[in-house]
Amino acid sequence: MSFYSALSLAWPEVFLAVSTLVLLVAGAVGGNRLSSLVSTLAGLALLVAAALAWTAPHGKAFAGGFVSDEASAFAKVAIYGMSAVAVLLGDRWLTRLKANQFEYPVLILLAAVGMGMMVSAGDLISLYVGVELQSLALYVMAAFRRDDAKASEAGLKYFVLGALSSGLLLYGASLIYGFAGSTHFDVIAKAATGASNTGVLFGLVFLICGLAFKVSAAPFHMWTPDVYEGAPTPVVGFFAAAPKLAAMVLFARALYDSFPHAADQWRQVVIVIAVLSMLLGAFAGLAQKNLKRLWAYSSIANVGYALVGLSTGTQSGAQSMLVFMVLYMIDVTGFFACLSALSRGGKPMETIDDMAGLVRERPGLALAMTAFALSALGLPPFAGFWGKFYVFKAALESNLAWVAVLGLVSSVVAAFYYLRLVKVMWFDAPAGKTDAVPADARGVAYAAAIFSCPVVLVALIGLDPLAKAAAAAFGLH
Amino acid sequence: MGLQAIAFYLLAAVTLGAGFLVVTARNPVHSVLFLILAFFTAAGLFVLLGAEFLAMLLVVVYVGAVAVLFLFVVMMLDVDFSALRAGFARYLPIGLVVGGVLAVEMVLVAVTVALKGAAAAHDAPLVPSHEVTNAEAIGRVLYTDYVYFFQAAGLVLLVAMIGAIVLTLRHKPGVKRQDIAKQVARTPKTGMKLVQIQSGQGVREEGISE
Numbered sequence: 001m002s003f004y005s006a007l008s009l010a011w012p013e014v015f016l017a018v019s020t021l022v023l024l025v026a027g028a029v030g031g032n033r034l035s036s037l038v039s040t041l042a043g044l045a046l047l048v049a050a051a052l053a054w055t056a057p058h059g060k061a062f063a064g065g066f067v068s069d070e071a072s073a074f075a076k077v078a079i080y081g082m083s084a085v086a087v088l089l090g091d092r093w094l095t096r097l098k099a100n101q102f103e104y105p106v107l108i109l110l111a112a113v114g115m116g117m118m119v120s121a122g123d124l125i126s127l128y129v130g131v132e133l134q135s136l137a138l139y140v141m142a143a144f145r146r147d148d149a150k151a152s153e154a155g156l157k158y159f160v161l162g163a164l165s166s167g168l169l170l171y172g173a174s175l176i177y178g179f180a181g182s183t184h185f186d187v188i189a190k191a192a193t194g195a196s197n198t199g200v201l202f203g204l205v206f207l208i209c210g211l212a213f214k215v216s217a218a219p220f221h222m223w224t225p226d227v228y229e230g231a232p233t234p235v236v237g238f239f240a241a242a243p244k245l246a247a248m249v250l251f252a253r254a255l256y257d258s259f260p261h262a263a264d265q266w267r268q269v270v271i272v273i274a275v276l277s278m279l280l281g282a283f284a285g286l287a288q289k290n291l292k293r294l295w296a297y298s299s300i301a302n303v304g305y306a307l308v309g310l311s312t313g314t315q316s317g318a319q320s321m322l323v324f325m326v327l328y329m330i331d332v333t334g335f336f337a338c339l340s341a342l343s344r345g346g347k348p349m350e351t352i353d354d355m356a357g358l359v360r361e362r363p364g365l366a367l368a369m370t371a372f373a374l375s376a377l378g379l380p381p382f383a384g385f386w387g388k389f390y391v392f393k394a395a396l397e398s399n400l401a402w403v404a405v406l407g408l409v410s411s412v413v414a415a416f417y418y419l420r421l422v423k424v425m426w427f428d429a430p431a432g433k434t435d436a437v438p439a440d441a442r443g444v445a446y447a448a449a450i451f452s453c454p455v456v457l458v459a460l461i462g463l464d465p466l467a468k469a470a471a472a473a474f475g476l477h
Numbered sequence: 478m479g480l481q482a483i484a485f486y487l488l489a490a491v492t493l494g495a496g497f498l499v500v501t502a503r504n505p506v507h508s509v510l511f512l513i514l515a516f517f518t519a520a521g522l523f524v525l526l527g528a529e530f531l532a533m534l535l536v537v538v539y540v541g542a543v544a545v546l547f548l549f550v551v552m553m554l555d556v557d558f559s560a561l562r563a564g565f566a567r568y569l570p571i572g573l574v575v576g577g578v579l580a581v582e583m584v585l586v587a588v589t590v591a592l593k594g595a596a597a598a599h600d601a602p603l604v605p606s607h608e609v610t611n612a613e614a615i616g617r618v619l620y621t622d623y624v625y626f627f628q629a630a631g632l633v634l635l636v637a638m639i640g641a642i643v644l645t646l647r648h649k650p651g652v653k654r655q656d657i658a659k660q661v662a663r664t665p666k667t668g669m670k671l672v673q674i675q676s677g678q679g680v681r682e683e684g685i686s687e
Binding site: 006010017101106125126130132155179 | 629643
């Protein structure tokens with residue numbers, strides 16, 4: 001394959017990388033007064049990259065290191081779209097704090113390039129470099145408000161634990177390379193067939209541990225609540241959405257493409273991680289008072305549901321994982337848009353008690369947050385219900401009824417904290433006047449809330465076949 | 478062959494000894510110096526394997542940059558190392574257990590790799606070719622087969638650079654910076670101020686107008 005046809009497959013990432021560099025130079029020359037312009041252009045670049053990803057030709061490039069197929073196109077459109085929303089929310093939020101810096105959109109762009117590499121990875125090297133590119137940008141964004149002690153703590157914690165997980169991932173990758181003789185997924189798949197594949201599986205377990213850390217699945221979740229609590233709210237909205245989808249698709253690629261013949265072995269590990277995540281997210285969330293921490297545990301539980309879909313190892317399981325993650329991404333982005341919009345006397349409202357009587361103060365946002373809480377709870381006809389519906393259906397089809405039952409149990413337990421938030425917002429006495437709500441965050445929150453309840457019913461008609469085609473690209477049945 | 482074996486055992490022994498002393502040396506500066514020694518001897522091992530380019534990289538990058546940076550940090554940071562060392566004896570047993578488990582695991586893995594791994598498929602280790610040098614062999618694939626990874630690694634470094642600047646650069650107000658254009662544009666009129674001093678009033682310091 002010629003270099004130019006290889007480039008044409010990776011055109012969205014190349015476009016993003018080049019626009020990142022141009023915007024970086026523009027920002028460095030023009031300084032922070034250009035930050036709004038840089039943000040706008042970064043958002044547009046992400047939308048263009050999403051369009052390019054959708055129309056990109058399919059195939060493999062760069063000696064198999066880059067894969068472009070239906071799955072990567074599906075994930076990239078969602079990831080780049082969500083990153084564009086994160087650019088908008090974050091830039092306006094920083095502008096309101098008079099702390100806008102042009103590096104913020106540039107870092108989101110670089111993280112988006114990393115996520116694009118992750119979902120297109122066809123080789124252990126591109127897997128690792130993609131993960132690292134994305135994670136490094138996120139570490140910096142977590143500590144972006146460097147004068148805030150909590151944000152610095154969050155950034156440092158995220159960095160140190162992230163480095164540890166990268167070490168696990170690399171150790172696993174080196175073992176796999178040592179036993180399979182190649183970093184290429186296709187060759188590893190062949191090497192993992194034989195009887196003497198214990199060494200490869202040993203490496204696979206480490207690889208799964210590293211990836212589980214990146215999606216914040218239990219028991220590798222310890223960083224999540226602290227980082228979510230400390231990092232700036234719009235940044236958390238970004239953390240909880242696009243990178244999770246990217247890591248889940250990467251997870252699927254690593255397992256389905258390179259270990260299709262060792263499915264029985266990795267399924268056990270993934271099922272254990274999924275069940276632990278669901279239960280831990282549900283039970284540990286009960287004690288939380290801070291909404292950001294609460295939603296961190298909620299995201300741990302939700303990743304658990306997505307992992308159930310992944311662990312089935314079937315096409316419908318992969319489809320359920322993709323549908324679930326996309327619906328969850330929209331919900332969680334809307335929720336954090338609400339949180340970033342709400343403040344009282346200049347102090348952000350972050351605890352459940354702060355939300356008391358919100359419905360009388362800000363009926364629109366209270367209604368939106370109710371929708372997100374009910375959706376996360378999995379009440380029909382909200383988006384979250386359909387995600388769980390797909391996952392449990394796939395689990396039942398592959399004889400994982402006990403996992404589905406545990407999932408339902410943890411949903412019921414988690415219902416307590418979602419409903420408590422709804423109760424506090426609707427029935428408690430108001431806790432005082434809230435500040436004016438910025439238009440951008442409110443717009444995103446309303447859009448996500450409207451998607452979560454009526455629009456999802458129509459959107460699923462389109463999402464279902466797209467996710468199915470994407471799941472088919474993994475070569476499962 | 479005999480000379481090579483002697484060189485190997487000598488270098489390996491020094492590497493291990495230096496590695497041990499990195500952990501046990503009392504003075505942190507000595508630790509870093511032993512680390513540099515370990516890097517040097519490891520570079521020697523690379524040369525024995527026929528990987529001269531990697532050996533030079535190890536010396537240039539690790540000894541030249543990383544270890545010297547460590548040395549700077551250790552010397553400049555005011556860290557009370559005796560306080561850090563306080564629980565050493567208490568944590569020694571558990572440290573030994575963890576280290577022992579890790580060592581056993583690594584030996585097992587190494588043995589299995591040697592017997593069953595990809596290396597076992599080749600009867601003899603790949604003999605370095607005398608037609609192309611190390612650097613050329615790496616260069617041939619680095620910018621062709623691996624160009625994608627190479628460029629992506631460049632982006633990772635870019636993120637690291639941006640991150641370091643974003644998180645540490647502060648524009649302090651009141652810092653006097655040199656502005657060459659301003660200096661050149663200065664005339665005797667702007668650079669000098671004539672003041673009438675009243676006798677008995679003393680002299681007041683006055684900033685020179687720009």
